[in-house]
Amino acid sequence: MAPRTRQAERRRQVLTRERIIETAVELLDAEGEDALTVRALTGRLATGSGAIYWHIGNMSELLEAATDAVVAAALDPRPAGAGRARDTDRAPETGRARGAVGALEAAGTPQDDIRAVALGLFDAVTAHPWLAGQLAIQFTRNPWGPVTLRIFESIGRPVRALGVPQTDWFTTASALVHYLLGATTQTRRHAGDDTAPASEAERAAFLDTASSAWQELDPGDYPFIRAIAEQMREHDDREQFLAGIDLVLTGITTLHAGSLSRGAEGPTPRGRRGRGSP
Amino acid sequence: MAPRTRQAERRRQVLTRERIIETAVELLDAEGEDALTVRALTGRLATGSGAIYWHIGNMSELLEAATDAVVAAALDPRPAGAGRARDTDRAPETGRARGAVGALEAAGTPQDDIRAVALGLFDAVTAHPWLAGQLAIQFTRNPWGPVTLRIFESIGRPVRALGVPQTDWFTTASALVHYLLGATTQTRRHAGDDTAPASEAERAAFLDTASSAWQELDPGDYPFIRAIAEQMREHDDREQFLAGIDLVLTGITTLHAGSLSRGAEGPTPRGRRGRGSP
DNA sequence: ACCTGAACACCGTTCAAGT
DNA sequence: ACCTGAACACCGTTCAAGT
Helix, strand or coil, rough: CCCCCCCHHCCCCCCHHHHHHHHHHHHHHHHHHCCCHHHHHEEEEECCCHHHHHHHCCCCHHHHHHHHHHHHHHHCCCCCCCCCCCCCCCCCCCCCCCCCCCCCCCCCCCHHHHHHHHHHHHHHHHHHHHHHHHHHHHHHHHCHHHHHHHHHHHHHHHHHCCCCHHHHHHHHHHHHHHHHHHHHHHHHCCCCCCCCCCCCCHHHHHHHHHHHHHHHCCCCCHHHHHHHHHHHHHHCCHHHHHHHHHHHHHHHHHHCCCCCCCCCCCCCEEECCCCCCC | CCCCCHHHHHHCCCCCHHHHHHHHHHHHHHHHHHHHHHHHHHHHHHHHHHHHHHHHHHHHHHHHHHHHHHHHHCCCCCCCCCCCCCCCCCCCCCCCCCCCCCCCCCCCCHHHHHHHHHHHHHHHHHHCCHHHHHHHHHHCCCCCCCCHHHHHHHHHHHHHCCCHHHHHEEEEEEEEHHHHHHHHHHHCCCCCCCCCCCCCHHHHHHHHHHHCCCCCCCCCCHHHHHHHHHHHHHHHHHHHHHHEEEEEEEHHHHHCCCCCCCCCCCCCCCCCCCCCCC
């Protein structure tokens, strides 16, 4: 919406930290992670390398800032405070009420809120393939940096609303965040290498190849992998991602049964219906 | 044990792919991830760069091989097939029976086997700080490469033994692996930067600083983080790691109650005892 | 078949010098 | 205060040439 101020006066705008970050994201989206270099940046921004370093310190600081910006936009679609509201990036079909209210202060059950945060991240990784790698790097290199903190907070609030006893807040939120990180990190373009989110055909071809390769594995070494080769070919990333979330949610609600807030029982496992427990 | 053949004849040994991988791991352990360069390798091995490339293709292939070697050793302490048995790397206190039988074909309940695999990885990351980052990179760059496959297989077998219905094997194992990856990735040296596994004092200092910083955060933006600052300062990585595993295991056993194998009920959450469900 | 090592095409970062 | 851009110290990788 309201697309204006594009290529035209881009040139002689003032150089700011925000503009550098913004350009970095564009570069990453368009050409992949290897394309983000200081020289590429100076090219797009029509400056010298010294100008970049006047504003940003160093390369990994820039990467962190770019990652944080995209994550912030994914978790709350409205302008966050600094800078402008990212390119109307709306995720395909994250949840029902997606407009005024961001994922952070959503309206559904705590479980729904957790799913909304998770899907926000999932969709962001789909839209920005480089994000998966950067999320992983931020978590390892800077375990409690801004990116981690932001995600933790977004997950923590609904965990609290769930009625989990205070002593378990940290552990419970950690488990969810760790699953989330692992899942979004591995769930990636099943395709070539960089850029573009990979077409449906590419994805299918990739899964086909992998699945076939698995069936060729030594039955002595990899009996399990062989056994699931077929399931893996047919699986849907998004569904599986949500199934995992529900698995963890089930674990949480089961462990804390009794102390949980009423009105929102278990997570109602998707696809399947009531089973056992009379 | 049996320390011999050290520095002495290291020189004029034949150059093999295995020896290069081995040297890469040494370099990574001793000086951190940034220290692994082709030039450093040629220095230690007393060759030229061309010799390296004759055996290994390129740098990221080497990184993958080094990661896979360490992961293989962590999941099964005995010599795996190729190469020698890594430096008697035995993890501190992974499980009870740690000697002849590796984590892969362990003897306990399926739950115990899953914990053994998880702890094997956890301890490996502690012993080799660079491993966290490499695991993350392998998972994102090469979601179904050898490293992922190996871990998946190790987790999948006990999942199967647990009695989870076949249709859920892939999803269930995925959830566990994703949690595992996220947790081992973030649980890292709470210290300076590279090399050495970080002393207890460093760890405490790090947690102190982080915890204090959290308490200074804006209560409007980060209410949850502020609320758990104290818990975070006092938490034990290993315990929390296991608590997360048990959370996921509880989710699994709850969802599949009824179809599970007898003799091994729920995961008996640690620290806490029976609660609710008459 | 295996290895040498100079050379190439890149990096990130610094810093005197300009305005 | 902000920016320029040449220069520096590094990379990974290649390849003619040797044995």
